[in-house]
Amino acid sequence: MKPMEIPTFQPRLKVLNRDQTLAIHAAALEILDKTGFKMEHPDAREILVDAGCRILNNDWLRMPSYLVEEALRSAPTQITLYDQKGNKTMPLANGNFFYGTGSDATFTLDLETGDRRRAVKKDVGNFARLVDGLENIAFAMSMGNPEDVPIEYIYVYVFAEMVKNTNKPIVFIADSGKDIAKIYDIACQVAGSEDALQRKPFILNYSEAISPLRFPENVMERLMFCAEKKIPVCFPSGSNAGGGAPVTLAGAMALGIAENLVGLVVHQLVGKGSPFLFGPNVSTLDMKSSVVSYGCPEWSLTQAALADMRDEIYGLPIWAFAGASDAKVMDAQAGAEAMFSIITALLSRSNLIHDVGFLEYGSTSCLEMVTMANELISMSRFFADGIPVTDQTLAIDAIERVARGEPGSIFLTDDHTFENFMQSLFLPQLLDRSRYDSWKSAGAMDFYNRCNLEAKRILSEHQVVPKPDEVLKRINEILQNL
């Protein structure tokens, strides 16, 4: 008899119907054609006008829809990031999802004291090393704006620090065309050459316009630099509901998408076919504290909606966030908010998911939080894999063996259990299921404490494959000549 072959349904989240996606897209096009946008980079303005944009006044331009259509046609539907050793680790396409940390936190929770303090360069290195040692964290971002490096070249220093402490792909930030060129130099040293970096990019630049509809010169400088050099880039403006954008989520999405499309059009005009990761950041401005929330359900909802728009309209891999919180310490709120965004980002198959490990609405980084998220991602991944239904998993034979077997037959001793339990069940590493007495005698530790110990263990035991001396020497030369 032929074995049963039923494809396994993998749970997916859908939050918009087709008509809704088309209406939001149409609104974005209307914003660009009627309201226009403020393009402050003279070259970008000229390129856009040459391509068919019309001048409203001064640096305000209007964009006809056909430019958007053309850019969507030329942008690649798949972006592949490699690790720093040239292995293909992050094919951003279809239903693939990858989690990573975030950038630019002012503070960090000290691993030893638990106190909130200013981030220093060593923290950036520690986060990169932790990422390197965690199975479910696929890429690194700086997680800190260290106070002990020269602020003019802060992004070059944090990039060098990440390169020294991880071999995973890096999502990086730059300030202008000046520092991004230095970062690019470092990346070329790591990859071996400019050509090697273009063929197997391990970097992706994060850049953002200012909502509503403002495109500063330094931001466009970076975007055009990446387009020319074919460095993968994302361009999510902060069109947060009630802050940079209208308070209603549909309008905030339309605005954020419009801003993304301007970026995409300039990007494709400068570097046709260069990789562009699509998607705005649509969170909310908290109506009491006026912070941009990192734990709200709205951000998860809008990025799930964006995933639907990707599937219906854009066809480009998308940018997202998860595993962050507005809580000030890694408490129950932090766990609840982190899990909410992690599982929804996964269920909507967002492709590149950043900000894992943030507390305090992105102002504080937390090593324990990244460690916790690693486990929550495992749990979510297990859920999203669904339930394979085959002869082997239906296990009729095992049922018969145990039910009708010798007295004392139990599933735990059956071969079927031994052969299948590792694949069939989620086996937690840090989530505690021990019996009360053993939990108590092991120190009665809560989740935060267990994550603290695990983060410390990884930082002390995990060996990052070091870069060749020659490469390190050249990186240090670049830093010295800044």
Added chain:
Amino acid sequence: MSDIKALNEAVIKGDIQTAVSLTQNAVDAGTKAQEVLDQGLIAAMDQVGDKFAKGEMFVPQMLRSAKAMQECLKLIKPQFQEGDLTSKGKVVIGTVKGDLHDIGKNLVAMMMEGAGFTITDLGVDISADTFVQKVQEVEPDILAMSALLSTTMPGMRETIETLQKAGIKDKVMVMIGGAPVTANFASEIKADAYAPDAGSAVIEAKKVLGIS
């Protein structure tokens, strides 16, 4: 007097239309402008400030109340002699050079205005020289600077140094804020006050000027 109480309530509710017509009534009935201002408008905004600080009011409601107050103020302004209209203080505010973000700065400006300060908003991307020039021109009690990007924070230091060179650092209280700014950074660059958000900006401003 009951009209003043109703005005007070209208401002707290953010009912601009009612607040304006009650102010007009009070003016027509010959109520003293200072009384309308103190008991009707500023007292209402003090309550709004309290409620907001306690989390009983949301930002858009607070801003609507501030707008109601401003509209009422327009009606009674003509009754004051030049310079007679009491203000909690003059504030020059802007986002530092290289930084084009203005949501936080605007929020601070609006809340301070609602609390009774007179605001000169310079906008975004303001150089040290422009800040100093405006301080010389406006002679404010407070110079408030905002930065969202850590890379633009040195602009704050530069402005304070330029104030020192111009010999007017002691004539104005410098207050700074914005996402990457910390209390330590404020004391490091010799700013007089630091406020982590718009609500505390008002409180800090009153504190450094020694007013309630």
